[in-house]
Amino acid sequence: MEKFGYTISTGRLIDYDKNDKTLYYYLKNNEPSIQLCIGCGGCTATCSSGNFTNFNFRKLHLLISRGELTNIEQEISKCMLCGKCKLVCPRGVNTRNVIFRIKRWIYENQSKILILDTEI
Amino acid sequence: MAQKKVAVVGGGIAGMEVASQLDYLGHSVVLLEKEKELGGHVRDWFQLFPDRRPGSEVLDHLKTKMQNSKVAVKTSAEIIDIDLKAKRIGLLDHQSGMYEVDAIVLASGFDLFDARLKEEYGYGIYKNVITSVELEEIFKSDNHLNPLGKTPKRIGFVHCVGSRDEKCNNNHCSKVCCVTAVKQAIELRMLYPEAEIICYYMDMRMFGLNYEEMYRESQEAYGIKYIRGRVSEAAENIDSSIQIKVEDTLSGRPLKMNVDLLVLLIGMLPSKGTNNLGEKLGLNFEKNGFIMGKDSHFQSNLTNEDGIFIAGTSGGPMNISDTISHARAAALEVDQFLKHKN
């Protein structure tokens, strides 16, 4: 929101064709349960970190699936891995492994991360 | 041709409808009900969606049909023996004895999800967390004008409790809870004009005739609010109000709020009777545990065993109008089966 003003517009569209969805495919291959999400938000509601910060697992995963890879490294560092989200997920998404895999992907591909100017 | 005999197991609306139709078609019917009286779950319902017609009206209609028929009704009937080959049903009450029949219709219905299993919502722990069934009881009771002892300022409805939830072993949708929540929200609004009433939903599944219209009406005329998000947990405050946590997924942020009453929309499971009888008869089950029809489009009343039929919610969650249609179709199927038999 602070970026509102006379800057070069990167556009509000999600450019699905151009976006890099490598991370999503990596997650899909390594933790297929990620595909089961119906976006109910139970994970975010119960999140231990969500009490203190704007960490939002549902939204993070949604943006990754659209190839909107903004600043994930910082977002993911807010997770305490407590596992409550995994316990409430009505679809049985293995949320903790998704987080672990995102971290691992960043760890392995640190130089390749595409940073887009989209806010989470 | 000698008169053929049919046993209908379960005296809810499906059982009553199928029994009276079979009687009308000229068969000898015995209706077995485990409770003391007929009516099944509809007996617990104060008003029905979508038109808020009193539940008793539907029951009275069906009961009248039963009374005008020659159906032999056995209430408090406990089945202790059921034999597929001989089509024999034995009741615990030996005076009624054994029934040898030509066909059996399972109208043994559904059970409600035990909300205590969804412990994070605190049912059975916090006194201001109740189920949708208990709310109907409150509506039906005499003191329904002030059921909570005080005027609630905010009431929440949690959708999909025990439905669409792999953590409860139930992946299926119970179909009728969404519309029940809308109906109950409107009824509460009429009791508490000042209260804020909020439904927490994952998807609003308004599949039936006039359901979507009622949903719209609930917003337009009754000011019911809807928050798209699954409640993750409830905690009790010192004043016994309930704090819930939910993500307001449409604004993308977690939300907590206090409600004075939290209503859990509990889902439908195959009843114990449906399970036991199905197993004893060697019937196929759907993944969700209800009895599987022989053909999902054309023979949903038939089962994998000849002469065993299903009617109503023993085959899956249904609303009342679908149940009646299904039961009536079952009667036709049984009739055809009996005509071709011998």
Add this chain to the structure above:
Amino acid sequence: MKQFDPFVLPFIVGLYFIFGVLIIKFSLWIIRLSEVDKSKIKKGFFTKKTLASIKEIFMESLLHRKVLKVNPVLGYMHMSLAFGWFLLIVFGKLGTLSFSHDFFNPLYFAIFFKYFEPFHPPFFYSKTYTFLMDFLLLFILSGLFLAIFKRFKSKFFGLKKTTKLKIGDKFALASLWCIFPLRLLAESITSGVFDSGHFLTGSLGELLATFLPVQQLMYPAWWAYSLSLGIFFIALPFSRYMHIPTEMLLIFLKNYGIKTDKEFNSFSEIEVSSCPRCGICIDQCQLNVAGEGGSSAVYFLQSLRNKEVSPELAMNCLQCGKCEEVCPVDINLKNLRLTQRNKLSLDHSDFEFLPKHIPVNAEVLYFAGCMTHLTPGIKNSMVEIFETAHVDYLFMDKDGGVCCGRPLMLAGECASAKKLMDYNREIIQNSGAKYLVTSCPICYKVFKEDYDLEIEVLHHTTYLWHLIDQNRIKLIVKPDRVAYHDPCELGRGSGIYEAPRQIIEKAATLVSSADEGKNAPCCGNSLANFKLGTKQVDLIREDALSSLLIYNPDVLATSCPLCKKTFAKSAGIPVKDIAEIVAESMIAKTPKRKCVKQLEEVMSY
């Protein structure tokens, strides 16, 4: 009497080789131990610990007492090979004294005694002696027969799978399998030539002499025997059989108090090399039920030894500790797995968003734990009990606190975990409390072992037992028959088995189950496992429930919110935490106080 023959050379070369390798390997391992561990050796060396280690080597490396206990047939197999061979060498040595009165005669005399003394030895009881030598050989051969049988038919041993082999293993295995049959052959042929030997070598020798040119075959047979020994010794350091010498070193070091903790170090390498691949852990591993048996401890160690542990293998473990419980070598299997989780992914969380709190004083700090917020029955019971017992307590995470840090540690993110631990430690220290009580065994373990707290940390089962014992709360016995499930982190993880059972006996009737205490099953939903999907967890849970509910209890009790939630999904009977059982049978309850102490954030502007 001959003193030497060239055929002993392969044996001698092999022997020198293995001794050389062992001296180098052992020295390198010990040199690379941390200073702390080295000082443990120095402190322990001249104490009873050394004697205890020697005794343990005899009991475990030779007799294989623990394997015998768990699996008698498997134990017999290991014992016959190890102890039998040992006795054969010892008696061989004693035999050599008859012709070489120097005790320090060359070792090959003892090994090839029959070649150097082909007649009945010239001493008293020589018949008994040859009988004994034949008997020992038979004893070993019977074990060898079992070993060969096991390789092809592992089910006979109650093992679902046997371990897989690598190249070095195959050489060592083949030569090991040859050693004793060749010895039998060499000794029998020699007996055939010289008409000596006893029931085994004597009879076989006579038989062979009837149709074989034993005179010509004798010398090649001894060569073959010596060669097989030589090959075995040379292949040994490159094979699984390295565990035999390494285990002896391990026994000393572990008795001096050295273990694998958070980091993989020189001692961890010793542990990895000490695994005999007996396979006892395989059957204990509940991942088998979920079709993930390939991740059980023995396979993990094998990958670790070959330095090829994949992230999947590292993360696919319940950390239930059942393997560690039965491991005859006492390898720190849980920690070894955790060391392989370090540096697999980012470990960079600073959690700077966490709020500061105004310090609150209380006698008891109650930390429910993240999971307990999803099982309100537990936390409500605890509050009710605190109120009834008039405890001055602070509900530290009433509005959802900060995670204890163990879940991050289980993911190998120890630096991130430390941030959370520092945060919680400050709140705990500032409270001035005497006790920290927690309802979650996962939190309990980390508070107890890694927080370095000055106050006493108690799991609520122990704390509640104190309250009952001190008559601060009174229970009445209810008619329920209750079976108790030991959560992994509380039972095997922390050794708390008694308190929950004592409590149940005060409140209901305790019913046993198929696997209890140290053998209790894991619920399957462990936070340590990152790989298992829902269906696999379901399989493990069903397996655990079938063991827990075997005597048809009315209630299944446990003392972990995660286990409770997992079992409730399909137990079919009420699943209750010990705290709920106490609260339900408590008499003279105090109604809830209006005000409960809780933390308040320091407002920052």
